[in-house]
Amino acid sequence: MAEVIVVGGGGGGMVAALLLARRGHRVRLYERLDRLGGKLAERRRDGFTFSLGPSLLTLPEIFRELGVAREFVELDELCRYRFADGSELRAYSDPDRMAVEVERLAPGEGAAWRAFYRWAVHCLEASRRTFFTAPRGHRPEQARIGDLLAIAPGRTLDGLARRFFRDPRLRQYVGRYATYAGSSPYRAPAALGCIPAIEHGDGGWYVPGGLRRLADDLTRLLAEAGVDVHTGVEVAEVIADRSAVSGVALASGERVSADAVVVNADAAALYGRLLPDRRRMRRIARLGPSTSAFLLLAGVEGRTEGLPHHSIAFSADYRREFRDLFERGVPPEDPTISIGCSAVDDPSQAPAGAENWVLLVNVPAGDPGRWPIPPDAYRDLVLERLARHGHDLSGRLRFVESFTPADLRDRYGAWGGAVYGTAYRGVLAPFRRPGNRGPRRGLYLVGGSAHPGGGLPLVAMGGRIVASLVERDFPVRTGVRSP
Template sequence: MVIGAGVGGLTAAVRLARAGHRVTVFEQAGSVGGKLGRYSRRTPEGLFRFDTGPGLLTLPQVFTDVDLDPQPVDPIVRHVFPDGTRLDSCADPDEFAARVRTALSPAAARDWQRLWRRAARVWDTSWRHVLTATVDSPLALYRLAWRIRDLAAVAPGRSLRSLSRGYLADPRLRMMLDRYATYAGADPRRAPAALVAIPYAELAFGGWYLRGGLGTLADALATRCLELGVDVHTGRRVARIDRAGNRASGVTLAGGRTVPAEVVIANADARTVYRDLLPHPRRLSRLGAASLAGFVLLLGVRGRTPGLAHHTVFFPADPDAEFDAVFGGRLAGDPTVLVTVADDPAVRPAGYESWFVLVNAAPQGPVDWRAAGVADGYADRILAVLAERGVDVRDRIVFREIRTPADLEAGTLSPGGSIYGTAAHRLLRPANRGPLAGLYLVGGSTHPGGGLPLVTLSAGNVADRIGPAR
């Protein structure tokens, strides 16, 4: 049985059904996909479609359960720095080094290539020892000690910021590297240096887009579930994980119906599992601080906007002030802004653009996103920030839709709307194996972490551990 029809839950269901298991999925929302959300709006101008969650597909080789047609994105990201410099990332290491040389300096390119060699070692170590295996305790990391070179590459105890300053003299490259910590919901000043594997994966294997939006991945997984005979029930909330002694025995749905199962897989935030579904004070206390959340604007924009790539990041003059605000539970007045505009006729009317605008934000709680005027006021501020950075679309907006951390909390039952559960300020995420026999956790709040490929790996690792039906 699977609780939650996010990408992790659906992937686990597919893998186990293929292994001969009879699988049932219960999803509290009215549709599948979890944080891989979608929004559509029909206007007199036509239909606008948006991904409201992930907007970039990486490591396409891990999505083996469905037939996808990923389209490469080049540049993967256009970085616009406070001084106006632009740097376009790509999946060819030599070409990217050349772009760094042209946009920044030959010295910056040499620094980046040195860091790249270090990142390759971290990636190789992470892939072999961490990402492709279930990890149940910190003791598992001591396998790395068998190869001192691997342990030195991962550098336990060193932060991503420290690694950045040790390799990169140009503050713009350091600014770019810092951004990858937020991909794991973490502050780069506290995030482990091992997160340098994130930019390596993106820039070594490329960034990809699915026509019609990344939400089509959820559709493909749901279709595969149906083909394999998986029972997927939407609009059915699980209230409790049941136990018989030290073993998970099934679930109780909201309303009181009990459903027995030999194995339970929770594709839910680990905090929700250990606070609500299977109260476990000790595991709950070990989860650490919540990850950052996101504040999103969905904009229908008239006309076409020059200078934007598929993904464009606009950096602030003082990134540390942004981190201080977001991780201190406040609104950032001058944040990093990500703008995603897909050149895909399937997501916007001719002559218009569908904009996804994202800024890092504190979760619901430290900031009361439901308070009158907070969300609208911050939306106005973000549009003003974009205007200050040279992209003013305020007179071309057909409509705007706001998504706050409080909305994500309500829609996905993620506490506070934290995107990644707990912030990745430690090398290990919460374990995939639960405190009961036959209970497993998958998804972005657990090992090996957030993001579509890692969520998919978590599901595959758990399915492999459960094994084929007897």
């Protein structure tokens, strides 16, 4: 049995802690906030509930296998995309209905979407046999010869979109998948194009009461497994010599010994503060940060006819938007706006006759104090752009709150700093991300900045990968409990 410390209670850390405890290890988890769940955060005000993190759940079987028994609701319409010319694409979960919608939007492109979806399915199958199941640098047991070609190596996501679609609106729709990882479609690898196979193959799901309930369920499972959870406690240092870790030092000054330390924090935080390593910090700096988020939470009077659970209002110039984000380092003047309103499917999320709107805009991860436009002025800009897309909320607002990346990081531990750690910059970026095994014996990384990446399903997969590594390095001889 190993003594394991998990630093950080986000999704990846919770999954790793849960699996290791079930398999016989003694696990302590330290989280600086007063709750677990990381980006599975929420804000409540005046009878409204707002999810500050993900708006939909994919691959729910991952959480079922962990023991989450809560009922999920599958959405028929995954998302509604609205383009700058006023046209719309309704993305239905069913692939056949989706192809019909693509054909309606752009005659002649329905068959192209079917071909794109078939490619995405093959890419996902290859990823499940390789990238999603093993730590970086390990040969996956089920890998096939053609798996590398299946992910379109050497091609960007935008290049993949151009391979399948002539219509620029559909290329913009495909490019949106790069933002799931805080990346640019013009630099991110084509492999991110496997996401439609997840959304249209396994569906998009909503958790009644909000996705925060997943964190509540995992917290309960940790307690049942015997994990020693400490919230409101910050880890200041990972203690290690040249060869191995030996524990952590808390901000209070207390030192806690351990055989293994699993860090569920941004890799830059690990190598910049917890266990300083200039060489690895230089590598991370070369990869560059992801985008972060600017959130507006709006309590809206009345019900909006036909409003879906989730929609996207695209900018008129996608290339300019990503130049603003990744080259100029400023919030886009014409941003793409993600609109979430869970009250359309879950009336408990807002008072009767009202709606809870969450507006998300991708912004640089840097200090908002250096933005060329003050946050309050940027809030007004986002609302004005939203009105251009047909959603004028000016006469319907009970209140609107805005949150910069610093607000989200400091108050909720969500979306702050770099959204998913290191962005996918370049076609080989997935293989350059920090690995799950650190440079000292007993040190492991899990979470969005490490392999395999960010998003609820991937960080959960990362938790499984790290648990398997710890077990390999510190095998339990007796008393193993099955997950």
